[in-house]
Amino acid sequence: MPSLQDLAFLGISAFTLASAAGVAFSRKVLYSAFSLLGTFAGAAGLFVLLSSDFIAVTQVLIYVGGILVLIVFAVMLTNKIGDVKLSNQSVNYKVAVPFAAAIAILLISILTSGMWVQKDEAYTSMIVPIGNALLQDYLLPFEIVSIVLLGALVGAMVIVRREVK
């Protein structure tokens, strides 16, 4: 008898994968972008199921609120809305399909037979441990990522800035 949790997992993962497939196979780039939203949301759902509420929130904030918006902007900026083609055609797919399938099958077979470090799972909020970790053990990465972000900001500006006369 599947528990509620199981059902939730099944539902969310099916949704995630379906929208991922939408991203991959959709013929229009805008559709892909919207499918991506589903994937991101699905992933956030999975995070919740995995008791990582903080990550789930971050996911929604950054991915949906940041990246996805960026992507949609990019799509808009680089295509005329009315462009029927709104090109998202595929190349290589005759070979890519078997490749991707092979990768999936190999990974699934290897991973499901793998030996992973497992302890009793527990559903506790991760916010506190994450907060502690970020300011103690992971202080350095936390600082560095700020430099990376700074660099990315500067760089993005450099790249899109208009030609200096």
Added chain:
Amino acid sequence: MVSLNSYLVVTAILFALGLYNVMTRKNAVGLLMGVELILNAASINFVAFSHFNGNHVGGNVFSLFLIVLAAAEAAVALAIVVSLYKQFGTINADEADSLKG
């Protein structure tokens, strides 16, 4: 009882879909979406491993960083795409082939 393996199957498929995407898309933005799929797969993996390892904090932190870095990368990548488009009017990655050989 949802096992770790169920999550692994999901991420494996997600990963493969991401790879498929980057192999086939013509549109540079489309390609970037593939990258995001892959990163999401990795992210879910981290959290899942973390969860099934007694809520080990490392995986969570890693996935947090993954998300942030993905954002940074996406920003730069999209900047490049936009700039290329502004200069040359296309973002079809397969047309960017003046470098080859």
Added chain:
Amino acid sequence: MGFAKIAFGLVHLVPLLPLLGAMINGFLTYSGRKVPKGFTAFVACGSLFLAFLISVGTFLYVSGLPEESRELTVTLFPWIDSGSFKADVAFLIDPLSITLMLVVTGVGSLIHLYSVGYMSHDESFSRYFTYLNLFCFAMLTLIMGANVPMMFIGWEGVGLCSYLLIGFWFTDKEKATAGMKAFVVNRIGDFAFIVGFLLLYWTLQSSGAATVTFTEMRDAAPMLAGKTWNGVPVVMLVTLLFFVGATGKSAQIPLYVWLPDAMAGPTPVSALIHAATMVTAGVYMIGRTSFLYSMAPETRMIVSTIGFATAIFSALIAFAQNDIKKVLAYSTVSQLGFMFGAMGTGAYHAGIFHLVTHAFFKACLFLGSGSVIHAMGGEQDIQKMGGLRKYMPVTYKTFLIATLAIAGIFPLAGFFSKDEILWQTFNHYPWLWVVGVVSAAGTAIYMFRMVTLTFFGECRADEHTKHHLHESPASMTIPLVVLAALSIAGGFLGVPDSLGHLIGWEHSNLLEHWLEPVFVMPREHAMASHSTEYGLMAFSLAVAIVGCYAGYVLFSKRKDIPAALVARFPAIHRAMQNKFYVDEIYQFLFVNNLLRLNNFLAKFDLKVVDGIVNLVGFLTKVSAYISGAFDRIFVDGLVNLVGNAARWGGSALRRVQSGQIQTYLYYAVGGVLLVMLYRLL
């Protein structure tokens, strides 16, 4: 004995004096300085004559020694010394080498003298004498060398000089070719000689007697008995190989082909090198290594057989030749055959005896022919001569004497030496005796054919030549006379004991007794009785006389008989005239195939060996193109398949080619997959 002793002390100068002469003249030639011909002639003749005097002194000195100590080695300095292999520059002075030294320096001096007249008009006068002196040096080294390598120096040296002298008038391509042919054919013999020497040396070495000197080898030779290589007795192999070497140098079947061509050189050269001395080196070598031949009866039989076969074969060819020098050349080959026949019987002294007498009369004949050619203005065809005895009395007389000598008319030199050979042959290989007698008869006939055509009858030369006919100058006739005298008297060196016995001259065979200590004789062989010997002697003399007469008659009074014979058997005549096509057969069988092989190999080298390497290089390049353009080709095809290329066609940007990031990724994923599969499956 003062003179003799001093002379012996200077014996190493015997070869070195001519070398010095060659160096002086050679330097003058090279520098192109004009020096009086007299000086050149003086240096050349003088050095050799001095060597002759020293040889005579040495002879006197050695003959004064007791018989058992007539074997002296003069060592100058060590030559090759490596491992067990030690060879000195040393000369062996024993009766055999002294005999040959006397012949070479003596006859050589005469021919040098003759050449002064003969070559007086040649622009390369000094070059000629350089070569000639150099030849004497090499020949003397050959006969005086105390060990095999020393002998080989001379052996090759005479080959070199023969090459140089045959091709003396090198602007004539045929003459140059003849020289090359001589050298290369000789080298084929040398090949066998070297192999034989190597085999001999290592067999001796393995028996504990690593030596190359003749005397030590002789002492160690008994150890060779019973030694085999691949089941064949080593002695037999070695002697056979040496004999092959000898066939090259001494123009025996199958390597005789070079000698007739060698007549391209100046006639005195033919006299000295291709009649008197060099060509007899093979005979000398067998004599020198008699200790081996005496242990190998099978080889001796082969030697005799080849010898007599050559004798009759070349006699047959000589019948049909019209070039005076060619006739003499084939006659030389034939006489050399006799010598080998003698060596094969184990009667080495007989071979050497014939060698000596042959040197006298054949040198005389060649010089005489030279005189004739000189007088005829270069004409060598006997069909165009005739009646010359009126014009050139001295030449005629000496020539006739020498011819009689070669024909074996008693009591001229040839009679004794040839008779000794036939007698020994009769005792050992009676059937070869038959061949020998037939050849002897043939010799008499064709020699008299030549004499008749040349000196008797009407002169067939054109008026212009006839007008110029004259006797040669004294520098040319004096050697002729001396040689003719020697042709008469030379025979008394070896009067058979059976004949000497009749007149109460014990040990009348001087040469045999003189040479006795040198040779190791084979096992005693039962000899037929004296009476048989007398009978045979008489028989061969009769044959010779008949032959001479026949030769005279057939080509003066009854010319119709040979003409009829020719008409009856044209094919045979033609074959004889063309020397039985041996040259052509060799050309066809060996030379052509060799050249074909060469060209094939050169092409093989160029195409295949190099080609393989180039192919590898090419494949590398191809794979480089494939990997460099892997995506281009592969993806191009794929994209064409999809049909996208056409849609975006027209713009350079839209050319769908490599440079596509998707393709790169696809490639990367493929690689990951590949590595995974490689590891996991």
Added chain:
Amino acid sequence: MKQDLLYFLPELVLIGTILLLIVTDFVAGTRAKAVFPFFAFVGIAGMMGAVAATFYLAPTTFFTGMVSVDDIGRFFKIIFGVSGLLGILLSVKSAEVEKADQASYYTLLTALVLGMMLLGSANHLLMLYLALEMVSVLSYILTGSLRGVRRSSEAALKYVIYGGVASGIMAYGLSLLYGMTGTMAFPEIAAFLKANAVSRPALFVSVLLVFGGIGFKIASFPFHMWCPDVYEGAPTPFTAFLSVGPKAAGFAALIRFFLVGLTTPGQDVLAGTFLAVKPVGLVEMLTVLSIATMTIGNLAALVQNNLKRLLAYSSIAHAGYLLMGFAALSQEALTAVLFYLVVYVIMNVGAFLVVLVVSNQMGVEDMAGYKGLGRRGGRGTYLALVMTVFMFSLTGIPPMAGFIGKFYLFGAVLKAGLYGLAIAGVLNSVVSLYYYVRVVKVMFFDAPDDARDIAIPAVSQSWILAGLAGLTLYLGLFWNGLATVTERSTGLYASAYAPPVAVAAPAAPEAAAPAAAPENK
């Protein structure tokens, strides 16, 4: 705490420099163009000085094992510093870089050096990933920094997409590794793998996927294809830098990941070998990748006509050679890799500098433009001569330093018993001769198409070239000093192996100490 900051001094210097550059940009703007390279140069030089000044500090790990500060890290910091300085020197006079925004170009370059330093000292999966991303993102930007130059933007696009995928793959691999061991610090991973059974295929796959990210940085098969396009498209001075700096950083990361994260010191410590903790086929994998990488690089280079592309493929091939050292998994191999990297930096930057000068002077990057360069006399001959030195050094012919590098590498490989790999390596060297020598051939054997005299390149560039060529020759003959340095770096690295977290085998420090001993006799 004060001491702790001292450990971090080089990084701090660079961070200060970056801030200074940003501020200067705000304050001075475009007016003070010349000041940016100067600041960056001084900053990087200061960083190297700081490394030297803190050399006496004992090796340790930092931030709860996130980064380690040890001799091998310092060694790499110096390499990065040198390549950074060379990158700046090359950029200063470059016509191409003039088109870029000066302030941000040098700021990002400095930041890139910082990222490389972090990558070189990362001792933790997260740090590894983070530093790698930092290097990547900054590289993308710098590649695309030439505004209005199509090939630059195009290269950047390819670079970013390829890099994104590679980092995604790597992240996925990292997650598997994390799931397998439950930890992210390298020494702990190794200790765990040594103590516990894991699924071998899963471990292999995870290592392979992680290698995807690092292999992308070092341009190894099968993640090499971006390399020629990006090298060709990027501004040449940056390409020169890219071909040595980030590549060296990739190797630094590889060293830590493989030798600290996946292996423990072997029993045969005296021989200096490492043991791959689990027989996951690490050696086979690296062997295959190494052979494939050098072969593809060399073969593809054979047909190149553009010098930059040729050098790009050549750098792929060199990554293959360097990977041989990892397959050998030994102390010698590590020394060899370090040695080779130094030599590689010198000769590769030298070659790129020649390309740069020629393209500035003659406006060509194609082989045809090099026709008869050595016959033009004067500067042309000079350029051709130094180029010849670099080409032969890259081929690996004595007495150039490149030979010594190969000598070291092949030695280590042979000692490890990988004869097949060694033979593949030398055969590749022979193949590589063909295209390197083709450059030399074109320069000396062919007649120039025109009588143009090559203009005198900037004096500073002449001197840099002379210095690099001189070093190439000098290190080919007298390499004892460098050898000692590299050996000491790895020797101390081995002794610093034991992490402060007390999970590793306690025997390691004692066991590793004698590893260096015989060398110091």
Added chain:
Amino acid sequence: MFPYLSFMTFFPLVGAVLIALLPKEKTDLVKKVALVATLPPLAAAVKIFMTFDRGSTAMQYVEGPYNWIQAFHIQYYMGIDGLSVSMVLLTALIATISVLASWGIDKQVKGYFSLLLLLVTGMFGVFAALDFFLFYVFWEVMLLPMYFLIGIWGGPRREYAAIKFFLYTLLGSVLMLLVMLAFYFYSDGQTFNLVELAKQGLHQGPFANPHFRILCWLGLFICFAVKVPVVPFHTWLPDAHVEAPTAISVILAAVLLKMGIYGILRINYPILPQETLYFANMLAALGMINIVYGALCAMAQKDFKKLIAYSSVSHMGFCLLGMASFTPEGLNGAVLQMFNHGTITAQLFLLVGVIYDRAHHREIAGFGGLAKSMPQYATWTSFAFFAALGLPGLSGFVSEVLCFMGGFKTFRLYTIVSVSGVVLTAAYMLWTYQRVFLGQVNEKYKGLPEISAREIVTLVPLAIITLLVGIYPKFALDLLNTSMTALSQFVDAKNLAGL
């Protein structure tokens, strides 16, 4: 003690640097400096010849071992024994001669002579180095100048020839590199010292496995075989020779080819004696093939220089045959043959150069009757030809006979076939001589100037040596005899111990 060997090795290098600094226009000065740079080594060579201890098997004029690269125990270690001394002397002589023979170079004179001197440095170094690494470095150092000398100053197909030469040699030397490293790692105390390696023998690690030893032997052998060159690795030689300028051909034939044999004798023989014995049969067979094949190919050549090149292939076969025998005779013969071939072939190439300079082609068929128009030239050529075909009394004979002597003891059949080379050599040499010098004078070449004094000067010392060694070989043999006998005994001892 004065470091003769280092002096000889590096003095030309100093000259090379000096030349590089001279002004471009002063070509005469450049040539003079180059000549002067080769004379002191020549003087040193004479001194070595006078004072070399002929009775000792030890290394002489030893310098070092000084530590060079401690990290790898690499030493600067120079020294010569009976094997190398003849080669060092030959190199000194050929160096001077090649500078003289290059007097006519008029293109990029500076570059030419500095490369030439650099090449000389490499050659000396190879023969004097006793440290394997040092040996390798010098070995490769020769490669670069050679490549340029052929590639820039060569004939029409010079680029092809140069790259071919380079690739072949490099392929060989990378194999040597691998074996060298294997030697190093599995020797006691890890050393590159060749003397020490020979003393030790190698039995550690993989060297305990005979297959590995055999592989190592083969690796070295291929490297050296390319240089010798052994058929089928020889195809670079005709091309390189034909395209190279005269002086470079001379160096190539006289010195570079010797390095192959020298390497086998210096490295394969003492360090891997058992494997050498194992392959002796193959060596001899290859020697035989070289002799016969080279001679046959030579006969078919139409290009004068190519013919000489193939004759080199043939002549180097004698060395292989002799050294494969492991007898003192054979080894002495092989080394002496190296020396003799060096002097004789140098003359041949110089002579070809003489005619090429005048007629600007080398087609054998295009000449004829030159003996009439250039009698002195013809004399020199005939001397060299007869020396090359092994005329007794000239040096070639002595070494050939010794090679045969040695070879016959061990390999009868191969030697017998090889002796046929004597016939073939005579055939192609004389045939060539005839086609070029004899017969009707070709009208075109009637007025060719006679061989010049400078050209004669290059020939005279070589000719004197040819004659001297032919008449009094002790003069050269004494130098090698002790060492070669010791080597053969050493291998024999291994033979008894191992089999």
